[in-house]
Amino acid sequence: MSLSNIFNVAGSAMSAQSQRLNATASNIANADSATSPNGTPYRAKQVVFEAIPVGSVKDSGVKVAAVVEDQAPPKLVYDPKHPMADGNGYVAMPNVNPVEEMVNMISASRSYQTNVETMNTAKAMLVKTLTIGQ
Amino acid sequence: MVSKLDDYFRFNEMALNLRAQRQQVLASNIANADTPNYKARDVNFADALKNALDNKSNTIPPLQLDRTAASHVAGTAPETGPGSIGGTALQYRTPAQGSVDGNTVDLDVERNEFVDNGIRYEAGVTAVNGQIKAMLNAIQPG
Numbered sequence: 118m119s120l121s122n123i124f125n126v127a128g129s130a131m132s133a134q135s136q137r138l139n140a141t142a143s144n145i146a147n148a149d150s151a152t153s154p155n156g157t158p159y160r161a162k163q164v165v166f167e168a169i170p171v172g173s174v175k176d177s178g179v180k181v182a183a184v185v186e187d188q189a190p191p192k193l194v195y196d197p198k199h200p201m202a203d204g205n206g207y208v209a210m211p212n213v214n215p216v217e218e219m220v221n222m223i224s225a226s227r228s229y230q231t232n233v234e235t236m237n238t239a240k241a242m243l244v245k246t247l248t249i250g251q
Numbered sequence: 252m253v254s255k256l257d258d259y260f261r262f263n264e265m266a267l268n269l270r271a272q273r274q275q276v277l278a279s280n281i282a283n284a285d286t287p288n289y290k291a292r293d294v295n296f297a298d299a300l301k302n303a304l305d306n307k308s309n310t311i312p313p314l315q316l317d318r319t320a321a322s323h324v325a326g327t328a329p330e331t332g333p334g335s336i337g338g339t340a341l342q343y344r345t346p347a348q349g350s351v352d353g354n355t356v357d358l359d360v361e362r363n364e365f366v367d368n369g370i371r372y373e374a375g376v377t378a379v380n381g382q383i384k385a386m387l388n389a390i391q392p393g
Binding site for chain 2: 119120122123126127129130134137165166167168171175176177178179224225228231232234235238239241242245246248249250251
C-alpha cells in the first residue's frame, strides 16, 4: 500500500537526522579534547546525506552515505603549562566550531520533528482509510 | 449493475489513489530537506486525475530533448527520471530561493502541500463513505 511507504521514507529520514545529531553531540563533547586514541587532536565529524529510492523511483528516503572528518587545521592555543604543548608553548586543539555545531543541532532536531509529523499525518490518513464503509 | 456501481465509485477511488501517491512524493521531499543536490518534485494533480480518468496512463511518452533542426540528435530521458504518478510524469519544483548545496526543497511549501493534500484525502474518504451510505440506503428495503 502506497501510504504505508511514507513510514519507510520518514523513518529513513529520522534515523539519518538522529545520526547527524549524534555526530553533533560527539563534536560538542570533544570540543576541548586535545588528544584522541591515535594521539592527534580530535577532528570534527560531519555526516553526508544521500537520497535513496524506497520502493520505486518516485519515493526517496535518506541515508547517511559517509561520515567525513573536517580537514580544517587544528586551533593552536598558547598554554605552555599544558602537557601536550609544543616547543613554542602552543597546544593543538580540536577544529570544532561550537557555533556551527549548535546550528547543526537545531537544524537536525527540527528536521526530525518535521518527519515525525509527516508520520503522524500518514497514520491519521491510514486510520481514516480503514473507516471506509463503516 | 455491478459495472454501474464500479463507475459510481470510480472517480473517488482514482482521486484517493492519486492523493495517496502524491502524499508519498511530498513525504520524500520533506525527508530530503537536508540532502545536497536533491530536487523537490510534485505532480499537477488536476492533470494526473484527468489522465487517469481518461485511461491515458500508457500514452504519455518519456521526456524528449527539444530539437530545433532535423539533424539534431534526439535524446530521451533515462529511466531514472523524476518518476510518475498514475502515468503522469512528475515535475521538478522551481525554487523561490536557491540554496548553495543545490537542494530545492522549501520546507514551508512542502509542509503546506503535505497538510493540504492530507486534508483533501480525508475529504475524499468522507465522500466515498457518503456514496456507500447512499447505495446501502437504495438497496435496503424500507
